[in-house]
Amino acid sequence: MVQSTEPKTRKLWGRAVAAGNAGLYSSGTMKLFLDTASVEAVKEIAAWGVLDGVTTNPTLVAKEGKNFRKTVLAMCACVPEVSAQVTASDFEGMRKQADEYSGWHEHVVVKVPMTIEGLKTLAYCRQKGIRTNTTLVFSLNQAILAAKAGANIISPFIGRLDDAGQNGMELIAEIMAAWSHYDFDTEVLVASTRHPRHIAEAAQLGAHICTVPVDVFRRLPLHPLTDLGMERFRKDWESVSGS
Numbered sequence: 195m196v197q198s199t200e201p202k203t204r205k206l207w208g209r210a211v212a213a214g215n216a217g218l219y220s221s222g223t224m225k226l227f228l229d230t231a232s233v234e235a236v237k238e239i240a241a242w243g244v245l246d247g248v249t250t251n252p253t254l255v256a257k258e259g260k261n262f263r264k265t266v267l268a269m270c271a272c273v274p275e276v277s278a279q280v281t282a283s284d285f286e287g288m289r290k291q292a293d294e295y296s297g298w299h300e301h302v303v304v305k306v307p308m309t310i311e312g313l314k315t316l317a318y319c320r321q322k323g324i325r326t327n328t329t330l331v332f333s334l335n336q337a338i339l340a341a342k343a344g345a346n347i348i349s350p351f352i353g354r355l356d357d358a359g360q361n362g363m364e365l366i367a368e369i370m371a372a373w374s375h376y377d378f379d380t381e382v383l384v385a386s387t388r389h390p391r392h393i394a395e396a397a398q399l400g401a402h403i404c405t406v407p408v409d410v411f412r413r414l415p416l417h418p419l420t421d422l423g424m425e426r427f428r429k430d431w432e433s434v435s436g437s
């Protein structure tokens with residue numbers, strides 16, 4: 195049985211809250227991460243007081259075209275957890291990158307792919323106290339293996355399952371049901387979300403974390419009836435405030 199890392203997570207979260215950078219009431223709720231390599235986007239959403247972390251991947255980093263280490267460090271100043279993905283595919287290469295990235299900042303979580311070499315890397319990292327997030331999880335069996343190898347977080351990609359003609363959220367339901375029988379301390383992060391409904395459904399299933407692309411995150415606070423209500427309040431107030 196792997197040892198709980200919850201106290202460390204809570205400590206990091208508490209420190210970020212003290213710095214005014216994390217969701218003030220996020221302890222004990224589903225954590226919300228931003229899926230991006232844009233530091234500007236992280237600063238924008240962190241200012242809302244609801245952001246608990248960031249996930250990046252090589253595709254997102256390539257899109258921004260900025261220095262990877264500097265990007266990760268700038269994000270670590272804003273939020274308590276930043277997933278930085280290894281680019282090697284063999285154990286030796288991933289182990290070296292895990293050692294390197296985890297030395298950058300204590301908020302770094304090393305993102306490792308769900309492969310056999312990745313499993314070896316997860317076990318190595320757990321033994322060294324390096325926090326990890328397992329990416330590219332597409333089945334319950336992969337989720338179980340990653341958790342048993344010592345992953346702190348697993349990231350099932352629900353949008354890509356939807357794209358392939360499956361129901362991605364059913365995998366989250368399967369994982370949460372299995373988790374309810376055991377003492378895994380591995381958090382389930384719903385990744386590859388594509389629309390606001392994915393976030394609501396992840397919360398209904400009790401997922402620990404949901405990572406959200408910037409354009410979807412910006413849509414989460416919006417509702418047309420809120421806008422209409424605001425407009426009516428404004429007009430009604432104007433009609434009396436002028437008299």
Ligand code: G3P
Pocket residue numbers: 229249251349351353354385386387405
């Ligand atoms: O967090 C994983 C995410 O970046 C993958 O999203 O939209 O490329 O499937 P997507």
